Every structure is written in C-alpha cells, then in structure tokens.
Amino acid sequence: MRIDGKGRIDRTRPVTFTFDGKAYPAYRGDTLASALIANDVRLVGRSFKYHRPRGILTAGSEEPNALVEIVGPANVTPNTRATVQEVFEGLVARSQNRWPSLGLDLMAVNDLAAPFFSAGFYYKTFMWPRRFWEGLYEPMIRRAAGLGRLSGRHDEGVYEKAWAHCDLLVIGSGPAGLMAALAAGRAGADVILADEGAEPGGRLLSDGDAPAWLGEVLAELESLPNVRVMTRTTVTGAYDDGTFGALERVGLHRRPRPNLPRECFWRIVARRSILAAGALERPIAFQNNDRPGIMMAGALSAYLNRYGVVPGKAITLFANNDGARQTARGLMAAGLTVSAIIDSREDAPDEPGTTVHKGAVVIDAKGRHGLTEITVRKGAGEFRIATDCLGLSGGWNPSVHLTCHLNGRPRWSDDLAAFVPSEGAVPGMVAAGAANGSFSTHGCLAAGLAAAAQSLAALGMTVPEVALPAAEDAPYRLSPLWAVPGRKRAWLDFANDVTVKDVALSAQEGYRSVEHMKRYTTQGMAPDQGKNSNVAALAVLADATGRGIAETGTTTFRPPYTPVSIAAMGAGGRAEGFAPQRFLTSDQASRDRGAPMIEAGLWYRPGYFPKPGETTWRQACDREVVMVRSSVGVTDVSTLGKIDIQGKDAGRFLDLVYTNTFSTLPVGRARYGLMLREDGHVLDDGTTARLAEDHWLMTTTTAAAGLVMRHLDFVQQAFCAGWDVRFISVTEAWAQFAVAGPVARDLIASALGHTPGLPFMGCMDVTIQGVAGRLFRISFSGEEGYEIAVPTRFGEALFRDLTARAETMGGGLYGMEALNVLRIEKGFITHAEIHGRTTAFDIGMDKMISPKKDCIGKAAAARPGMTGPEREQLVGLKPLTDSALTAGAHLFAQGADLTRENSSGYVTSVGYSPTLGSFLALGFLRNGRARQGETIRLVDRLRGVDVLCLVTDPVFHDPTGEKLRA
Amino acid sequence: MRLTCPHCGPRDRREFYYYGASEYLNRPGPEAAPDAWDSYLHLRDNPAGVTQDLWYHEQGCTAWLKVTRNTVTHEILAVEAVAGGTK
C-alpha cells in the first residue's frame, strides 16, 4: 500500500503498467517492485525447482525471487529484476516459471515431490529403465528446467558500446563514494562516479529521509567539469590494468524512443579505483522462510523511504543485530504497526513502541500465497504471531565481489561475521565504507575520504580540504545466526531453491569442499551469484564438516556482477555490423548488371554476370569460362594484397621470405613466389615484380594479405632490423583488373592506344587515358592474360571502359565462379590447396626451394616426414562417368572399406569444366604423383556422392602453357 | 588488459596480436641440427610466473614487441620493441 508523505518519487507523474495482464497505477520513479507493493500484489513469481509461490525479497539488484518478463515492441526480456526495472507508461510485465498462471501453477507438484528433488537428484533418480532416459525423463526435465524463456525472435533493439577514461573510478555513490568523489573532484582529478541506482545516494536514500547535505554534495559534483556522474550504471567487472566493464541502462527505464539505446556497455579505463559498493543484508534461514511477504528489513526501509510503500499492515521483524531497529523506528514514525521484534540475542535492547522477544527465533511461517503468521520459539516455549510482513536482518555482507575478479579471495572477519576485501586484490583499487566493513554513516564518510586521499597520493595529486557532514556512528553489534534448526525445508538460495538440508546432504555425501558443495547443490549458481546465500551456506557447510568459516573458505566471484545482455556486449556487431565491408570500385557497375556479390573475406566480389535467359549460376559460369578461352574476359582483381617493397636489401629480403630466388630477377619482370611458414608449411603464394633496381611489388592472395604483412614485419624487425628494406601495403591504392583470353592483347592495345611489347611475366609503367598506371603480363586463367592497374580513384572509370571494349570484341565480364573454374582447369592452387597443412613438396613445388640460400621454413621443410611417398600430394581427378564431384569428399582405393583409417586423401576444389566437358577436381592423394592413371573412389557420404575417378596431373588444360606464353 | 607500446603509449589489448613466446626471436642458423629447430618451433617452458612473449601492434604502429609479464599476477613488467628504437 502507498503511504502519504513518504518516498522520493514524483506523485505528479502517474503512469499505468500491466502485470500478468492486469493494469495497475504507479508513478514515474517507482520500480516495478515498489509499484506492485503499492498495489498490494504479494505474489510475483514461482521458485525455480519447487515452483513455490514467491514474493519480493529485496529492493536491489540482488533480488532472487521477483524475476519477470518485460514485453516490449522489439524484445521480450526474461529474468528482469522487478526491483531494478523502473516503471513507465505502458510497461508490460509478466511473471515467469509458472503454468498456467501465477496463482495456479501445476508445476508446484514438484513441491509435493520435493524429497525426490533434493540436491543432485538427477544423479540418483530417473535412471530406470535406462531407455526411458532419452525418450521420457530427459525431455521432461529439460522442459521443466530453466528460468525464463526466450521469445524466439531476434533482438532488434538498439544497443551501444563505448569507452571512457578517468583518473579515478568511484564505484557506488553512497556516503563513502560521495565523499571520495567530492575530494577527488576538488583535487582536480578526472572522476567517474558510477552507481547502479537511478539516483546517486545509496543507502542515504533508503535508510531514512535523505540528509540535506546530500543535495549540496550532488550539486557540487554536478558543477565540477572533471566529475562525471553515471547513474543506472553497474560496474560489472574488474579486469587487468585498470580496465572495468560497466553496463548502463540508457533506455530501459522509459518508453522506447527511436535510436535511444536500451543499454550501453562501457569499457572504463581508470588509473585508480575505489570500491564503495556498500553491503547486502543477509537473510536468516528457518522453516518456510520463503513465504511471500518475508523480505529484508533494509528493503522495508527502502520501500518506505524511497518509494513510500509498505507491503503489510502488521509488520514483524526477525534480527540478530541492531540494524533492524532503524526499520522499526522508521515504520512506526510513519504511523505503521510493528507487531513485534524477534531478536535472537539474549541481551537485545528494548524498543519503544513495540514488543521485543529476546533470545527468540522464528521457527516457521504460514501462508502459502502470502504470509499470515509466524511461529516463535523462546526458551522452551512456542507461540504464534499474526503478521502479513516479516522483515529479516541477519547482518551485512560487504559487497566484495569486484575485489575477487582478479583471483583475489576475501578475508573472513570474526568481528563482523562477514567477509571483507583483501587489500591489493585488485591493483590500484581501495575498498571503502560498508564494502570494507564500515557500517555506520560516519564510518563510511570518513572511509571514503581516506580512500580518496590514498588514491590522490598515488596519482601524485594534493588532497583538498573536505569537511565531513555530521552523521550517526552507531557500533555494529550482532550475534551470528545462520539457520534456525527445524525438521522441514529452510531456504538458503532462493533463486536456485537450495535449502539447508541440501547443503547438509552435500557434506554427508562427501562433497565437503565449498567448491563441490556449490556445484553439487547449485547454491550460488543462480543469476544473483549467491548474493543472498553464500555466507549462510558456507556457515552451514562449516558446521556440518566441523570447521570454522574461515577454514571452509569461499568460492570465487567472477564478472559480471549482475547479468549483462549479450546484445549490449555485442552492440553494433549484428548482421553487417560484424565486420567492416570492403567494396571494389567495380562494385556498383557489377551490381547494376545483376551480379550476385559473394563474400571473400571482408570484400564483396561478383559471383557471375547473368545474361537474360540464364536461370542458373551454372549457365552463366559455363558461358563465362568459354568466353575467356575463346575471346576475352575482364574481372576485378583489386582485392589481392599488394605490398610495395623498396631498398638496397629488398632483393635479399625477398630471398629470405620466398623459397625461390628473387634478387636475380631482372627489372621489368615478375616471378611466381612461394612463401613458407617457419614450420615448413606453405603460408602463401603470389607474384612479385621488380619495377626498378630497388623497387619491388609483391602480391599476396586476398585471404592472406594481412597475414603476410604481419609475417614480413616480424621477419624484418626480428631478423633484418638493420637492412635497407622498407615495405608498406598499397592494396587500397591501386584498382587492378585482369584481362584474359586470345583477344586480350587486342583489348589492351585498344585501351592504351598502342600495343605493349610485353613478354610473358613482364611488367611496365603505362599511361592509360591520361592516367599513370602499371601493366603486368600474368595470368591466372591460363590464357594470354594481363593485369592493368590504375590509382583507385580511376578504378570505376577504367572498369566501365574495359567492359565496353570487351563486349565490343565479343567478350565481357567474368566473376568468381568462372575465375575458379579457369584456374582449376590449369591446376593453379588457392588457399583451398594451401590450407595450412600442406608443404611445397605436397603441391609439387619442392624444386622451388632453392638449395643455394636459406629461407624461412627451409630447415623445417626438410624434416623427416615432410617429404616422401607417404605424403598426400596434389593430383587432378576426373570422373569416369558424367558425374558431379564435391569438395571435401574423401578418396579411397577401390574395394577398401569406407573407414577413416582407409582414407587415402581428400578433395579440395571442384568445378565443372566446359572446356573439357566434365567435372574436374583438385585434391591430395597419398603418393599421388606416382599414381597417375590409377582409378580411385571419391566418396562424400554427407551429400551422397560415390564416383570412380581417374587420377591425373593437376594441369588439365594446355599443360605446356602454350597459350600463356603466346 | 593494456600494453604500453613504446611508440604509441598505453593501448587496449585489442589493438595487439599475440604470437607466442619470445623464443621465436632466436632463429637457429640454416646449418643447425634438427633438434635445435624442433626446440625452436615446438618446445616451450610454461612458467607460472614471469614469461616473455611477442605481440604485434597490429591496429597501431605495427611494431613487434617483446612483453615481459607475470602469468600469475598479470603484472606487465616490460614492453620493448623487438627491433629497438622508439620511433
């Protein structure tokens, strides 16, 4: 219900939202949880395993029960904490994990069968009969398992990622964080103050009415240009070298707006950091402690003071420390009834306005769909108290999580009965305030200031004057109480439905280590990462194994502190955003002609150029191959890597990286080169031309351009740093087109205005239609071929010009499909063949390794096993019948069983050759070169291909290369 | 993780390409025994502690760097250019 005169929300801004189809009123500033409480909605979910009715437990991101679906126009987001989701006009929320409804959930049958579902049940049950597992039990369990469900639609929402840099990152804007940010801000440091809440202030907003000085401090922070306050921003992870991940809720708290991101995933780089993330209140375990209406005492305060709502009329509190008294006083001051305080301490103080039962514990709670009464035991006696809301306070756990992200473990403090951060666990990070075990407001203020002083000193900056506001400084007095003994189930981990019995069972069955107990029971493995249960479970385990808590130890915390949507982490990476797209100068002209573009790495290249009447890609491809072999074809080859290499030692350098010799290459000539990795396998191939005495141009394959550049940089810097050789990529600077076919020379002559007298493998500077370009006589098609290069700005114009000329001469454009068939016909290899596990010997180029000089990879290429008849060697394959072949097929001797061990090789490239009227393949066959003429069986079981083939030389067409050298 | 490139200054790890142990700098001569090559290519110490590796500032100045770091504490102890110089 809503209380007048309390809360910070703006009651002039009413909104309406729906929950499970029913509309409710609320205000802007409410969370879904506070709004549900305002509307007396007690049931918000069903527990994970037993489907028990559950209510709201907390007021923060640690909430384990109130996980709902938020339904938006573009997304359905499951597992959203109602305590974090802010309400806006038209918000649609649905409860989860129940069928058919929250009120009547048939899966609650699990609760009745609970004894069969204790920890590790799937190791002990559902085993007989064996065949029932796959068909019945597993699908059943799978359907019942999981929390929340996906909508099945792509997330089309807007997300972003960004970088931020600062001198000091302050995590948390409660009293400690505010003082730290203020001091550092006044000192002139660049500060980022991040808080997961909608407003800065932390517990100052929830424990009581916010002090006046809060507004003053916030105003000063806003005024400082070097301080950046980031609200709704959870620092999710601490990483090496001062890097932090943080998730900012940018648009989730409001109605969707175009282009407004839902979330932003930040990478924050900070020289120093202060963890002022506060502490989380601990529940106390007792029989049936998971009834709707049982929540944390601090949450009751938060709902009253921040949102002006209370979940009950007759409130009771169960505590082992003084903290709950603040809640009691606040409620009573607001005119509410606190029926009783059950304080486990014998020496508990009295509380004016209500009854305190000292040395007493709650042993049971009744009210399946909403608390109605609790049973209290004091001494030998038991009695019941009617109550609709019970606040729990088992003490406080400092939020140490981030300090554990770099493999640090927290330290157990017997005084606080809690874990506190270990110093130095994250380099450059200091913990302050409740996160470091200071629980009074004054303690937090002072700790924040001290942390700032320490950080500023490390940054080499002077600490300014900061006057601490006056604040309470009450001592922290508690008597540890983890679980009240009882016969029935008492909950530890609400989110994963793990009870005290489960932890005891784990110890009993021998899973005594905390790491084992966690995995065996799944305690701490839910979205709340055990925030509400870790320490109590640890204490129960310690007790069950006769050890102290410190000795039992903890499991570790890993990022993220709260869940991060993959859409935020991957913002911008969907669809084409995944990688940069690279477009050719001929791209538009190609698309204009209807060429489907295929992805070749990051580039888009035309597959083929369909002519009217052609309905399949094969028709176009076959025609283009015939066209190139009988007339002339033009294609864009700009994507190949081009590396400009200069210097007196350039030839010497090429001799080192290539297997063959380049230093003797005459000026004006190009040569095919083979490049090995140091382990003797082929890295790449290409042609390198000598443009001038000390000026070379290397080409690489499209796929390996970056790889080769990296390799050259390594060889040069590691082994040749003093040599006069320099290189740089010019791939982008030149647009380059292949012109191939019997009519190619005429086309080139027509374009240049004169016939170039260029021998095969020659290169020269040319001027083409007013532009300085380069001409190479090289061929990947096996026909007489040229490549003409101009600066990229002229690429489109030259492409259109060459296309027009080719078509006038009876030729035209050809695409990647035809390019591939042409080179297969000639036995030319690509990275399909030099796929990283083949050697020069395998591809028949071992003679290209010059015996007269060293080169990268030479020694390893000569190792035993790198050459010889047992190697799979490059061969050609031609089907004996008119059959299709497939790449990836394996090769078997006729009559051999089709087993993995009997595979003699595999197929790497396949194409239909209109020139030979047959499918052709390139592949690798054990001792292949000696087996030419043999019939081999080509099998691809995946695609149903089983064909007998002739093993041939890889060069199918024009083996002597007459046409090339015309 | 961040590395301080001697040319470019402190940069995010994503700008770099990790190659492997600094062993790769000690290339055996062409006449070296097969064992030397085997060791160079394949055999590595795997210390829990200080190690030296090679990183390439791929999205930056393209310098190859030798990084001395501690695999247990993640502390970066030194970053030097393989080819020397800070230009």
Next chain:
Amino acid sequence: MPDLIAKPALGTMPLNLGQIVLTEAPMLETHSIQPYPGQEKAVSKALKEIGLAFPKPNTWLEKAGLRIVWTGREQAFLLGGVPPAGMPAAVTDQSDGWVTLTLEGPGARDVLARLVPLDLRHVKKGDAARSGLGHMPLILITEAPDSFRLMTFRSMARTAWHEIHDAMTKVEARRAAS
C-alpha cells in the same frame, strides 16, 4: 580518347546531427615516407626544405599547406604535396588508398568514444594516433579538441561513414532524451 574520370570514395553530402558535422574530405596528395635505418636525421634535413621535419611519434606538423603526420613505426605520411626527391627513404603514393572523414563540433569526442579506444581527454592540435575505428584501421589527426580528421582504408569508407553516423545518432538521441 577522353581521360579517365576520377571518383571520390563516397561522394556524399556532409551530415549534420545536433551540432556535430561529419564530412568526406576531398582527396589530398598523400605519400608515405619510411626512412631507411639510421637515416631519420637525413630525411628530417631533407624535409626542412619544405619547412617540415620527420615527426615525433603521435604528432603532426604543418607548414604552408603541407602537413606531415606520424603514422606508425618509422613511418610518416606527407599530405598536400610531393615529397622532396632523393631522400634516403622508401616513398610510396598513398593518395588513393585512404578516405578522410572530418568530424567536428561539441561532443565530437563523445561520438568517437563509441568507436575509438583511445584516451581523448587531453587531445590538442598537433596530436596524431594510429589506432582503430571499430575494427577498421585509423589514423586520427586532431586539429582541435573537438575537430578531427579520420583516415581509414578507402574500401571501408561506407562502413566508416555508417558507423560514425550511427554513433552520432545515438549520442544525439541520448541528449534529446535527457
């Protein structure tokens, strides 16, 4: 025969969003200069003739319409003119390999924060950096704390434009929503 026609990478109009403007800059004559080992001083001396020197890492210099930018290990780009002949350095023409986009206006750094991992808090005129624009290579030239020239591979121009536009849109949407 008529001469071949030159085309820019994008040929697109400037984009104005909020107070931030994104444009495609006209192509500039661009040459890479890589001094041979031990020759940096000699190259610097040769560049003196055009009022420049070989720049220190992460900086650029300008004189009489010629600008020289440090672009990597032992490498600089000369923009706006032809390098002196005969320098003991490898020189290549990079004019056609790059697209240059300009990004100007208050909040330009907020836009760049979406795409560039660099610490731009204290950048000033004369700063240069070789880094990344998302997954693309980047030469970042600072002309003023809110005025930048971004160079990336010409073939990636469309992606660069699109991603910066996208970042501008989201920054503007936040501003409008607050």
